[in-house]
Amino acid sequence: MKVIMDLCVVPIGVGVSVSKYVVACHEILSKAGLKTELHAYGTNIEGEWDEVMAAVKECHEHIHRMGAPRITTTIKLGTRTDRDQTMTDKVDSVKTKLA
Amino acid sequence: MKVIMDLCVVPIGVGVSVSKYVVACHEILSKAGLKTELHAYGTNIEGEWDEVMAAVKECHEHIHRMGAPRITTTIKLGTRTDRDQTMTDKVDSVKTKLA
Amino acid sequence: MKVIMDLCVVPIGVGVSVSKYVVACHEILSKAGLKTELHAYGTNIEGEWDEVMAAVKECHEHIHRMGAPRITTTIKLGTRTDRDQTMTDKVDSVKTKLA
Amino acid sequence: MKVIMDLCVVPIGVGVSVSKYVVACHEILSKAGLKTELHAYGTNIEGEWDEVMAAVKECHEHIHRMGAPRITTTIKLGTRTDRDQTMTDKVDSVKTKLA
Numbered sequence: 115m116k117v118i119m120d121l122c123v124v125p126i127g128v129g130v131s132v133s134k135y136v137v138a139c140h141e142i143l144s145k146a147g148l149k150t151e152l153h154a155y156g157t158n159i160e161g162e163w164d165e166v167m168a169a170v171k172e173c174h175e176h177i178h179r180m181g182a183p184r185i186t187t188t189i190k191l192g193t194r195t196d197r198d199q200t201m202t203d204k205v206d207s208v209k210t211k212l213a
Numbered sequence: 214m215k216v217i218m219d220l221c222v223v224p225i226g227v228g229v230s231v232s233k234y235v236v237a238c239h240e241i242l243s244k245a246g247l248k249t250e251l252h253a254y255g256t257n258i259e260g261e262w263d264e265v266m267a268a269v270k271e272c273h274e275h276i277h278r279m280g281a282p283r284i285t286t287t288i289k290l291g292t293r294t295d296r297d298q299t300m301t302d303k304v305d306s307v308k309t310k311l312a
Numbered sequence: 313m314k315v316i317m318d319l320c321v322v323p324i325g326v327g328v329s330v331s332k333y334v335v336a337c338h339e340i341l342s343k344a345g346l347k348t349e350l351h352a353y354g355t356n357i358e359g360e361w362d363e364v365m366a367a368v369k370e371c372h373e374h375i376h377r378m379g380a381p382r383i384t385t386t387i388k389l390g391t392r393t394d395r396d397q398t399m400t401d402k403v404d405s406v407k408t409k410l411a
Numbered sequence: 412m413k414v415i416m417d418l419c420v421v422p423i424g425v426g427v428s429v430s431k432y433v434v435a436c437h438e439i440l441s442k443a444g445l446k447t448e449l450h451a452y453g454t455n456i457e458g459e460w461d462e463v464m465a466a467v468k469e470c471h472e473h474i475h476r477m478g479a480p481r482i483t484t485t486i487k488l489g490t491r492t493d494r495d496q497t498m499t500d501k502v503d504s505v506k507t508k509l510a
Contacts, residue, residue, distance in 0.1 A: 115274065120417075120452035122487060127295075127328035130382050130493060133504040140509060152505060153450040154457075154498035155417035155487050163273075167266050174262075174292050175214065183295035184328050188386045188487055189288040190419060190452050193273050196226075196282035196427060201451035207430040208449060212437060219318075219353035221388060229394060229424035229481050232405040239410060251406060252351040253358075253399035254318035254388050283427050287388055287485045289320060289353050295328060300352035306331040307350060311338060313472065325493075361471075365464050372460075372490050373412065381493035387486040391471050394424075394480035 115163045118201055120190040122156035123173055125182035138180060139173040146172075151201060156188075160201045163193070214262045217300055219289040221255035222272055224281035237279060238272040245271075250300060255287075259300045262292070313361045316399055318388040320354035321371055323380035336378060337371040344370075349399055354386075358399045361391070412460045415498055417487040419453035420470055422479035435477060436470040443469075448498055453485075457498045460490070 125135045136157075143150045143159060146169040151158040159166055174185055224234045235256075242249045242258060245268040250257040258265055273284055323333045334355075341348045341357060344367040349356040357364055372383055422432045433454075440447045440456060443466040448455040456463055471482055 115270075118451060120419075120450075122417075124322060124324065124384055126322065126324065126330070130325035130491075131504075132324070133508060136505045137508040140505065151451060152502060153417075154415060154448060154455045154501045155453075155489070158451045160451075163270055167270070171214075171262055171266070178292065178294045184291070184293040186289065186291045186322055189290070190285065190485055191288070192283070192285045192452070193277065194283040194427075195277045204451045205449060207428075208433045208437065211430060211434040217352060219320075219351075221318075223421060223423065223483055225421065225423065225429070226427035229392075230405075231423070232409060235406045236409040239406065250352060251403060252318075253316060253349060253356045253402045254354075254390070257352045259352075285421055289386055291353070293328075303352045304350060306329075307334045307338065310331060310335040313468070361468055365468070369412070369460055369464070376490065376492045382489070382491040384487065384489045387488070388483065389486070390481070390483045391475065392481040393475045 115193055116198070117161065117163045117166050118192045118199070118204065119159045119166055120156050121159055121170060122188045123177065124186050124188075125177050126184040126186060128182045135177050135180065135182065138176055142172050142176060143169050149201065158201050214292055215297070216260065216262045216265050217291045217298070217303065218258045218265055219255050220258055220269060221287045222276065223285050223287075224276050225283040225285060227281045234276050234279065234281065237275055241271050241275060242268050248300065257300050313391055314396070315359065315361045315364050316390045316397070316402065317357045317364055318354050319357055319368060320386045321375065322384050322386075323375050324382040324384060326380045333375050333378065333380065336374055340370050340374060341367050347399065356399050412490055413495070414458065414460045414463050415489045415496070415501065416456045416463055417453050418456055418467060419485045420474065421483050421485075422474050423481040423483060425479045432474050432477065432479065435473055439469050439473060440466050446498065455498050
């Protein structure tokens with residue numbers, strides 16, 4: 115089962131700047147061979163369910179090891195059985211309808 | 214790694230009423246032995262990361278089998294290493310501070 | 313336009329315990345006369361769109377005044393035109409289908 | 412108060428394809444003069460709180476008028492008082508740390 119996910123990991127208790135944790139997550143996702151797209155409020159990920167979820171777990175474990183005592187994460191995730199759809203398809207299906 | 218999750222599964226392309234799919238999810242989570250708490254915009258779940266995530270995957274697979282061609286899910290999930298915390302603890306920590 | 317919302321406000325840069333900020337939000341929502349239901353990963357709110365949104369804004373302003381330099385909030389919100397539905401209706405529509 | 416938002420509007424009860432509703436939202440946000448960035452699981456928006464929220468409300472009203480009886484929306488939104496930060500700043504703060 116393929117999934118398209120929007121992942122936003124927020125470490126708590128490590129001060130106001132969280133970009134180094136986002137960088138660490140990004141590296142974990144890349145090493146896992148997942149297709150990712152960084153945006154201003156999270157990272158979009160495309161891949162097989164189990165691989166994506168394993169990477170999300172690794173992000174949590176790694177960020178705790180980096181010293182964050184608490185993490186709150188917001189995820190949106192979509193699956194469909196009617197047809198294959200990539201992240202690029204999703205954006206294109208909107209962009210082609212914009213004048 | 215223990216997780217507290219808020220899960221909201223939305224089947225798309227099956228009309229306006231989605232309660233039977235929420236019921237099916239609830240049964241999957243219960244059969245998995247997970248502690249759950251239904252609320253008006255999702256279900257809170259408490260358990261070990263792998264068990265919770267396996268149940269979420271089963272919800273998606275099952276809802277597709279029930280006929281939903283597309284699912285979009287919103288998840289909030291929290292982990293912490295500083296101390297154990299249950300769903301009940303979280304609610305109590307607020308309620309005891311309310312007059 | 314009536315809305316049912318799930319609100320989860322996370323102050324960043326104020327340490328690991330955030331319950332006093334959740335309490336402050338809860339008091340703002342109550343003073344606004346909104347129907348609320350606290351759960352383990354947020355607060356459900358029911359009311360008119362403008363009143364609910366004004367209260368959410370007041371939560372952000374107040375939490376900043378309490379000293380939080382940064383806030384990240386996750387919201388789910390639902391509107392419908394086919395029929396009136398309360399938070400209680402939503403929970404009941406699932407619970408009556410559970411054995 | 413400036414806000415950076417991630418907005419994902421999901422019309423329910425209108426079938427499996429929702430791109431025309433996303434297009435309509437995008438046009439509303441653009442006409443409101445808001446800075447937006449479309450991605451594969453939503454739209455990022457930057458602007459003053461009241462203007463952004465007014466546009467979100469208009470999206471809901473307009474999508475109902477287009478015929479969707481039910482809408483469920485997921486929003487992430489961030490405010491900060493320690494410094495100004497744009498969507499571009501957020502992405503850059505991560506990208507500059509990636510080798």
